Amino acid sequence: MATTTFIGWKNGWKDNSADLEQGAFGRPFALMRDPTITPELLLHAYASGVFPMAESREATDIRWIEPHKRGVFPLHNFHISRSLARHICRSNWTIRTNTNFSAVVAACADRPETWINDQITELYQSLHRSGFAHSLEVWDGQELAGGVYGVTLGAAFFGESMFSRRTNASKTALAYLVHRLRAGGFQLFDTQFLTPHLASLGAIEISRAEYKRQLGTALVRPAQFDPPDYPPLPSVVAELSAG
Numbered sequence: 001m002a003t004t005t006f007i008g009w010k011n012g013w014k015d016n017s018a019d020l021e022q023g024a025f026g027r028p029f030a031l032m033r034d035p036t037i038t039p040e041l042l043l044h045a046y047a048s049g050v051f052p053m054a055e056s057r058e059a060t061d062i063r064w065i066e067p068h069k070r071g072v073f074p075l076h077n078f079h080i081s082r083s084l085a086r087h088i089c090r091s092n093w094t095i096r097t098n099t100n101f102s103a104v105v106a107a108c109a110d111r112p113e114t115w116i117n118d119q120i121t122e123l124y125q126s127l128h129r130s131g132f133a134h135s136l137e138v139w140d141g142q143e144l145a146g147g148v149y150g151v152t153l154g155a156a157f158f159g160e161s162m163f164s165r166r167t168n169a170s171k172t173a174l175a176y177l178v179h180r181l182r183a184g185g186f187q188l189f190d191t192q193f194l195t196p197h198l199a200s201l202g203a204i205e206i207s208r209a210e211y212k213r214q215l216g217t218a219l220v221r222p223a224q225f226d227p228p229d230y231p232p233l234p235s236v237v238a239e240l241s242a243g
Contacts, residue, residue: 037062037119039126046151046158047219049212051192054117057109062119070211071194073159075186077202078178080171085238087168088175094139095176095231101128104135104147108161116161124160127151133160134225136177138169145169148177155223156188156215157181174201179237184227188218 037052045051045064052062080088105124109116127133132153138146146169148162157177164170181189191198194205206214 037123039123039130039132042123042127043132043151043153046153046156047215049208049215051158052120052123053115054120055115057114057117059117060119062117065192066208067193068208069194069205070208071191071198071203071205072211072214073178073189073191073198073201073203075178075182075189077204078174079202080175080238084168084171084175088172088234088238091172091234092140093145093169093172095172096137096139097180097226098128098134099137100144101125101133101135101149103144104137104149104163105161107144107147107163107165108149110163124149124151136173136180138166138173138176140166140169146173148173152186152223152225154219155186155221156190156218157186157225158190159192171201175237176231179232179240180225180227180230181223182240183230183232184225185221185223186218187221187223188214190215 042052050064050066053065054062102125105116105121108114109121124133128135133149133151135147135149137144143165145166146162146164148159148170150160151158162170162173164173178189190211191203194203
């Protein structure tokens, strides 16, 4: 197993979540024991404010989660330290998107305890193949040093997980991701839960009702994960993100 530092936004999810008993899908969904969850159902879940998690890598059940309070990144409130901004400017890392989505998901799942089981992995692979799931990758030469992946619907980006194998790699990935989402016209960056790490970068918690309001607005507006004439210079990312 690779030595990996995880800064995932699903830490502590059991303390701030509710399994759906009745919900947005019109039938009970506390646990899904049907092994044939489709990518279409998964997209419908995201559009309804719900996302899946497994108890462990070996779990055969998938839980649909709807937090009482939702973590989000206001895209124009994201900020990084001056030292990280200098690191972004001076680093020789390469930023890529969607060149090895499966490796990013695998790296995020590569830890003793994970909510990503085989079924969830395959579902996100299907969403990636159909253009709804994306990865942003930080490469150090030929090695994948860090990255983040998530799902897009309209102008909403649903962050799923991120990982780091180098100091500052996950923060660098987030800085580039936020810049990309701004440039592409996104309005909502959903982190699902708020962690101290995410809060230090500008993420906040909002109520379920406010999240549903923001989600409804974002879903009906267009956005592009790969906007025209992209990517920017590292200095531009660092300048827009530095607090």
